[in-house]
Amino acid sequence: MSSPLLTQVGALAQRSIMRTARQPASAIPPLIFPVALLLMNSGGLKASTELPGFPTDSFFAFALAVPFIQGALFSTMNAGTDLARDIQTGFFSRLSLTPVRGSALLAGQITGIVVLGIVQAVFYISVGLLLGVRFASGPAGIALLLVYAALVAVGFGALGSFLALRTGSGESIQGLFPVLFVFLFISSMNTPRDLIAVPWFHFLASINPVSYLIECVRSLIITGWDARALALGFSIAIVLAILALIAASWALSRRMERT
Amino acid sequence: MTRDNSIVVEKLVREFKKGPRAVDGIDLYVAPGEIYGFLGPNGAGKSTTVLMLTTLLPPTAGSARVGGYDVRTEGPKVRSVIGAALQEAALDPLLTGRDHLKLQTMLQAIPKAERKPRQEELLDRVGLTDAADRKVGGYSGGMKRRLDLALALVHRPTILFLDEPTTGLDPQSRTALWEEVARLAREDKVTVFLTTQYLEEADVLADRVGIIDNGKIVAEGTPTALKEEIGRPSIHVTPCREEDRQRIAELMKQYGEPLGSERELVVRLREGIGLVDVIRAMDADGVVVDDIELRAPTLDDVFLAKTGRTLEGAATGEDGASAR
Numbered sequence: 001m002s003s004p005l006l007t008q009v010g011a012l013a014q015r016s017i018m019r020t021a022r023q024p025a026s027a028i029p030p031l032i033f034p035v036a037l038l039l040m041n042s043g044g045l046k047a048s049t050e051l052p053g054f055p056t057d058s059f060f061a062f063a064l065a066v067p068f069i070q071g072a073l074f075s076t077m078n079a080g081t082d083l084a085r086d087i088q089t090g091f092f093s094r095l096s097l098t099p100v101r102g103s104a105l106l107a108g109q110i111t112g113i114v115v116l117g118i119v120q121a122v123f124y125i126s127v128g129l130l131l132g133v134r135f136a137s138g139p140a141g142i143a144l145l146l147v148y149a150a151l152v153a154v155g156f157g158a159l160g161s162f163l164a165l166r167t168g169s170g171e172s173i174q175g176l177f178p179v180l181f182v183f184l185f186i187s188s189m190n191t192p193r194d195l196i197a198v199p200w201f202h203f204l205a206s207i208n209p210v211s212y213l214i215e216c217v218r219s220l221i222i223t224g225w226d227a228r229a230l231a232l233g234f235s236i237a238i239v240l241a242i243l244a245l246i247a248a249s250w251a252l253s254r255r256m257e258r259t
Numbered sequence: 260m261t262r263d264n265s266i267v268v269e270k271l272v273r274e275f276k277k278g279p280r281a282v283d284g285i286d287l288y289v290a291p292g293e294i295y296g297f298l299g300p301n302g303a304g305k306s307t308t309v310l311m312l313t314t315l316l317p318p319t320a321g322s323a324r325v326g327g328y329d330v331r332t333e334g335p336k337v338r339s340v341i342g343a344a345l346q347e348a349a350l351d352p353l354l355t356g357r358d359h360l361k362l363q364t365m366l367q368a369i370p371k372a373e374r375k376p377r378q379e380e381l382l383d384r385v386g387l388t389d390a391a392d393r394k395v396g397g398y399s400g401g402m403k404r405r406l407d408l409a410l411a412l413v414h415r416p417t418i419l420f421l422d423e424p425t426t427g428l429d430p431q432s433r434t435a436l437w438e439e440v441a442r443l444a445r446e447d448k449v450t451v452f453l454t455t456q457y458l459e460e461a462d463v464l465a466d467r468v469g470i471i472d473n474g475k476i477v478a479e480g481t482p483t484a485l486k487e488e489i490g491r492p493s494i495h496v497t498p499c500r501e502e503d504r505q506r507i508a509e510l511m512k513q514y515g516e517p518l519g520s521e522r523e524l525v526v527r528l529r530e531g532i533g534l535v536d537v538i539r540a541m542d543a544d545g546v547v548v549d550d551i552e553l554r555a556p557t558l559d560d561v562f563l564a565k566t567g568r569t570l571e572g573a574a575t576g577e578d579g580a581s582a583r
Contacts, residue, residue, distance in 0.1 A: 004368075007368075008365070008366060010365075011361075011362050011365035011366055012362075012366075014362075015351070015354065015358070015362055018353070018354065018358065019351070019353050019354075022353045022394075023353060086351075089347070089349055089350075089351075090345055090346070090347055090349030091349045091351055093315055093345055093349060094345070094349045094410070095366065096315060097313060097314075097315070097341075097343055098338070098363070098366040098367055099335065099338065099339065099366070099367065099368060100366050257315075257316075257317065
């Protein structure tokens with residue numbers, strides 16, 4: 001008899017969380033690094049708030065949205081590297097020899113990433129509150145932000161799992177990390193899209209889905225309840241999660257080619 | 260109902276893209292409760308065979324039934340009756356021994372009430388109770404292998420696959436593992452399919468041995484029968500001077516059948532010929548040797564007789580498969 005799906009997912013998620021908790025070197029950077037960048041940028045780019053039409057007078061509040069996506073990217077890399085290591089060491093084969101279902105394997109892995117994503121989101125929100133940011137959408141907005149962080153973590157976690165399952169190599173995942181980061185840099189992370197004066201940059205930022213992921217978070221922090229930003233952000237996060245899950249499931253079925 | 264914990268393999272083939280035929284039409288039968296030693300050098304096809312029999316690699320052709328189930332079409336049923344410790348202990352260095360067992364008992368659908376007692380029983384059986392709460396990253400090679408074995412036994416399999424379980428272990432750890440494997444077969448009636456490149460391991464542990472080379476089984480039988488098949492002892496000579504090698508080889512040829520060997524000159528002695536006859540002849544001819552030894556047939560001699568190479572000399576690299 002097969003272990004109930006929930007038990008399998010629970011066991012694998014527990015392992016994923018335990019691994020992260022026991023590797024401070026990989027758990028702490030996704031928390032600290034985005035916040036450190038945020039603090040530096042807030043100091044250096046504070047003058048941007050004087051641009052006509054800038055949506056807030058606090059660059060820190062404006063940029064607080066960025067760590068949510070940066071943290072998710074870090075989690076993608078960590079999740080992918082962990083799974084690739086499992087493949088390289090044969091641990092994945094051990095799991096394949098148990099009655100575990102492919103869906104449980106993926107769900108367990110991603111549940112672990114989601115938990116980490118929520119922890120990260122709580123940390124960034126706490127830092128924001130401690131440094132005086134007032135969330136325009138209020139407590140309900142903060143709650144929605146946590147849901148959004150979980151959704152983004154599903155998408156990025158599944159993407160990391162897909163890359164790991166296709167390449168089977170932690171080094172390849174780390175090699176792809178800068179490519180993912182480029183999407184962040186050509187987004188509206190530091191400037192509102194309608195204030196980007198350079199045409200090609202404005203164009204790239206406008207077609208870059210990461211811009212809308214950031215703007216969704218930003219709207220909850222500095223605007224309040226912006227239906228358009230929320231709809232765009234959630235839609236992109238949902239589509240990303242669905243596509244990445246489909247890709248990861250396909251890659252898993254290829255990798256887990258047991259009879 | 261009588262459980263069928265046999266392994267039946269017929270004309271099993273595995274080909275890799277752009278690669279050689281890693282397993283080339285092998286037939287074998289492992290009886291219930293038997294320890295079957297699958298002996299061969301690196302790259303012979305041992306691990307590829309294990310991956311196919313454990314359902315982790317689909318065969319290219321042929322058939323295999325494990326525990327009465329077809330490995331091609333009844334993968335989940337096969338996995339429910341087998342335990343496997345594949346090459347290199349596949350453990351997570353960040354988890355403790357107890358974490359591993361907890362995870363395995365959950366994934367193997369052990370009822371909740373039985374999980375903890377089963378974990379403790381297995382930790383005790385493999386002698387890891389004291390180290391159970393230490394991270395596996397700090398375990399020795401022998402401890403990792405013992406934990407690997409415990410994990411393979413969580414769901415009480417009736418057939419156990421061990422892929423080179425003692426490679427890299429110190430003699431003490433190796434002996435401890437042999438004892439546990441022998442006990443499993445003797446007391447629990449578990450069928451054991453064990454791959455190894457150690458002659459001694461196959462000789463000591465296996466009820467029957469299959470010797471594989473280049474994907475084909477070249478000999479099969481009990482270690483005793485295989486050695487008896489070779490029959491006569493062999494003489495192994497190491498020349499003192501390299502320039503005497505040819506002369507000594509010619510002389511030895513008069514007393515038996517020369518066997519290929521990279522370092523020594525070896526002849527399988529003819530009936531009625533003894534060591535003393537060869538020594539006298541060398542003495543009379545005035546050749547000097549570094550070492551001369553009379554050896555009873557070993558499994559290496561069987562391998563040598565069947566393939567023309569020693570097991571050590573036949574090692575050509577890694578096996579063609581990996582546990583993906």
